[in-house]
Amino acid sequence: MINGWKFNIKERDMLLQTQNSGVCVNGEDEIGDKDYFGVLTDIVRLSYGKYHVVLFKCDWWDVHTARGIKKDRHGFTMINTTRKLLVDEPYVLASQVEQVYYVKDTIDPRWCWN
Numbered sequence: 801m802i803n804g805w806k807f808n809i810k811e812r813d814m815l816l817q818t819q820n821s822g823v824c825v826n827g828e829d830e831i832g833d834k835d836y837f838g839v840l841t842d843i844v845r846l847s848y849g850k851y852h853v854v855l856f857k858c859d860w861w862d863v864h865t866a867r868g869i870k871k872d873r874h875g876f877t878m879i880n881t882t883r884k885l886l887v888d889e890p891y892v893l894a895s896q897v898e899q900v901y902y903v904k905d906t907i908d909p910r911w912c913w914n
Contacts, residue, residue: 802854805899810839810859822900822914823858825892837861837869837879837900837914844891854894860885872913882910 801807808820821840828834842857862883863869870878879902902912 802894802897807840807843807856807894807897807899809843810841819901820899822902823856823892824898824900824914825896826898834863835877836885837863837877838885841890843894855891856894856897857890858892860887860890870911876913878905878911878913880910881912 806820807823810821812821823838823840825836825838827836838858838860840856841859844855844857846853846855861868861879861881862885863879864885865883868880868883868885872878881902900914902914905911905913
């Protein structure tokens with residue numbers, strides 16, 4: 801449980817009918833605000849004596865191009881789940897993450913609404 805949400809890794813979600821592995825992190829790039837979307841692949845808890853830090857390891861979708869993210873006619877964000885973002889640092893602090901749900905587009909299954 802992080803920020804009031806129950807998170808599971810993607811592998812566990814595949815065994816369930818619920819989805820708790822979708823993540824979003826608010827961020828910035830050179831142009832301005834940019835949200836990063838992905839799927840949780842591992843949860844790491846680091847302990848330093850009485851202090852604990854939880855990290856999420858994620859597979860991130862490439863949202864830096866129009867081929868990776870778009871808005872539909874109703875203003876919903878759509879993510880192209882075939883375009884992974886290649887990163888050297890897949891970890892994020894669990895406290896920075898929001899939970900999102902992905903719903904496959906029935907017309908083009910490469911795209912998901914969140």
